[in-house]
Amino acid sequence: MQQPRHYAYWPREAPKSLTYPATSVWYNLEVSARRYPDKPAFICYDNAITFKALEAEALKLAGFLQKKCGVAKGDRVLLFAQNSFEFVIAYYAILRADAVVVPINPMNLTEELRGYVKDSGAKVAIVAQELWPAAGPLAADGTLQHAIVAAYANHLVNPTDLKVPDAFKLPRQPIAGPNVTLWSDAIAQDLAPGPTTAGPNDLAVMPYTSGTTGKPKGCMHTHATVMSTIVMPFEWFKISSEVIYLGVLPYFHVTGMQNSMNTPILNGCTVVLLPRWDREVAGVLIQRHKVSAWTLIPTMVVDLLASPNAASWDLSTVQRMSGGGAAMPEAVATKLKELCGLSFVEGYGLSETMAPTHINPPDRPKKQCLGIPVFDTTSMVVDPATLEELPQGEVGEIVSAGPQIFLGYWDNPEATKECFFERDGKKFFRTGDLGRMDEEGYFFLVDRLKRMINASGMKVWPAEVESLLYGHPAIQEACVIAAKDTHRGETVKAVVVLKPASRGSVTPEEITEWARGKMAAYKVPRIIEFVESLPKTATGKIQWRVLQEKEQLSS
Template identity: 55%
Template sequence: MTERHFQFWPKRLPTTLTIPETTIYDNLEVSARRYPQKTAIHYYGNTISYRKLCDEANALAGYLQTELGVAKGDRVVLYMQNSPQYIVAFYAILRANAVVVPINPMNTTDELAFYVTDCGAKVAIIGQELYERIAPVLQKGVLKHLIVAAYSDYLPGTVEYELPEAVAAARRDIDNTAVTSWNEALAGGYRPGPIEAGADDLAVLPYTSGTTGKPKGCIHTHRTVQANIVGSCAWYQLTPNATILATLPLFHVTGLQHSMNAPIYAGSTIVLLTRWHRNVAAQLIERAKCTHWTNIATMVVDFLANPNLSKYRLHSMCLIGGGGAPLPKAVGEKLYQLTGIRYVEGYGLSETMAQTHFNPLDRPKLQCVGVPSFDVDARVVDPETLRELGPGEEGEIVVRGPQVFKGYWNRPEENNKAFVEIDGKTFFRTGDIGKYDEEGYFFIIDRLKRMINAAGFKVWPAEVESILYKHPAVEHACVIGAPDDRRGETVKAFIVLKETAVGTVTEKDIIVWSKGQMAEYKYPRIVEIVRSLPMSGSGKILWRVLQEEELKKQKQA
């Protein structure tokens, strides 16, 4: 274990933190008692107090238990976009002693069916715009009940901001006995039963993809989630007077922790956007006097490219940072010139419920993921021998810490591959190739696993390929990551057509078909139809050859 970074550790911060023995829900209850009338959520001009947020979470928890039979340990799917209802539902599920299964709202019906079946959820809480996608899953009997929310119910009487279509849409009635409207569920006035969950009970089951392309649920207890909630608050100096601009999707662990759970623990205010919009973000920073903003690099690039940016007062901001993909150095410098703030990058995974590494606020390095977080033992090892490597040597990053998950849901074989013993301690293999410098700062070099990072979203080629093979014209498919100025990487598919389809099926046809088969961030933006693919002697497609050729082609362009 390297301790080089401790000489650059933030002053007046301990290197170790004690994790609460209480549940995540308890954080909301405490803040509601401390700051009952304080604004917890600012939503396009509407404000919701901590007291109201807690009361609604309790009412929904009571409905889940009393009417839908949700019991301790049951998994409940949360399938909606950023909204006050998302936050209420998250804490209601936990108050019902159940487990939150956050699902990307871009997922299609087939993808949803897999998640629901895999986690065994009988109940889902959804945004009304997603009903048509999940209804077929309900009809198959996998799900038993839906609670459907309309985001417009939480808007103020007069809205001064440009709204996404899903937010502006009026509430609509759904004629299905297995469906309850959000307002109906809350109007029942139910009270939840006793709190039975403890620190080591399962709390959140976020899904990540593996090297096989098959999504896996990451088992996180209240304790593992609390570790990074408390760590975020301490590192980012969150107080009740902080105002957090929440633009990252809350289904993703970074948004979930930094834009929702940490602010609620601290009693801060969350300024919530359902969808990213650079003008609305700037307006809200100015009007709500936002202080903290955790994002992804593509948001910062778009924000700074706004020709109207000079019209807004951004002086309230004191911290801007994120992860998912490195921020280009030129963009970081432009941000500093505009705001006087150095961008602070971090690193983590679904398996670690966001961060294992942070950049020190007063000494960050660009395109660097920072130093190990509180109580994290991070090492760089040889991927084959597991021999620990020194400064400047590239190898696989392995981590051990209080935020590391307890394993994959119903995936014993994957668990055996995910964890290793080093010096008598259990470490999680991140699958990321990296190194650390003489000062103990870590850098990501490449990925041991075959993964594409498209605008912060993880895309596994094998999963996309498996869907492409469903196309009746596809003989062979190979998916790689292609460099993209905006998204960092984008998905590219090389397709060999069946003889009968040659000359009749085009690249555009494949792209259009793909958009209807998988989530928006997954489908190939680029398709190249080729006569053949490079193969090994055993008949395996040599994807690395295609990847290297693509990178070479981009450099020459």
């Protein structure tokens, strides 16, 4: 049998295939807490939590979830918080309770949150207190049966000279209500959970993604699919327990969750958390804690290197910068090489694949490239209409099969059926991304089959924004497209037809301001263009592609 062409460029000393642990994700923390009890697992604004303390608090929270909130095996539990000690503790507590983590972007507002709660069937949520204004109404009206409210400041008791966001300085608030419990009170009850029974084939995490319909869909991941991409980076990059990570990507998203939380916990590494991106603080943290690995999005490198203080920071300890979400601009990659002697290692994955299906070989990366298929992963470029494999160099849809592929979309068999097909005994996932493969087996992204805007690595689904815009009393029709943005890569633009009575009296600024109260900030259209009408097909469907192509030609 002919070897895949990319094997010629496989990372040195890495095996071609892995044997994956048949244990739960929780077990990773349990093991590291025994191996490295007093080692800092996470450092946040000069405060540390050890592996032993992390496990101890997660066990108490798991006991409370089971014995006071009625959480049973397989129940979905919402996790609504920024990167913090609390996020990590809550994540592992939910797993220890044999339940399923449903991580939610902390930028979401009440009605967006309501959609996730209803779709997932979650009855319990763990919420950071600064996000309570968004979650509180769901507890008040009974949509949520129980909420645990956390204050970051509980763990941040040591002084720091770093700039700390307001949410992390906010003392514990006296939030109360029916079936509302403060985190500190839940931990104080010191309840032990029952025996853990979750195995590799049980659901573990359900991140949400979206698609052409605009309705978010829950991606069902088991302990086995999650574990596969926890262990992959360990072998790909040959990570030792002495690696120190900078954790800046959001943990609600699979890239941050796996690369900057779960993989370090498996390996007993220390993570220096930076919950809110701040280039000046990032520079200081890298130097202060001798950070050696950093998973990020390219805009962070752009921002860091643009700082007037960049030359004064000692970044020499950083041995690896990797990530994805957007292509690294070649000029920035060149500057990074000059200043730090590093090549940015890009990768590619989706919520449905629990992070990577492709990563560049660390000793032979290509610029603006997705990389090569990782361990036990088969990828092809196929014709989107016929699903037949295309020759090398031709553009088609990227499809992948491997141990990291999700089971399907929660309670959505139709969408699940549409995204899979079988070939040669393997179940391939249709990514919806258009790409090509070069002569050496490296994959490159060309375009997106699905509608999606990539704003600084944050995915914005136009149909979802459109559905919210239609709630504005002056809007008759709306079509959301991507506009080029020098900093964000892409930004959100809405092409709007106003109702006749509102024409001339409603401004773009008014619509933008209204949108800020209805959707997460990264989804808000930065550009509003008023038009008399939108292009439509003979059946009346809005031709978003026509508007998108027009935008690309004008920019």
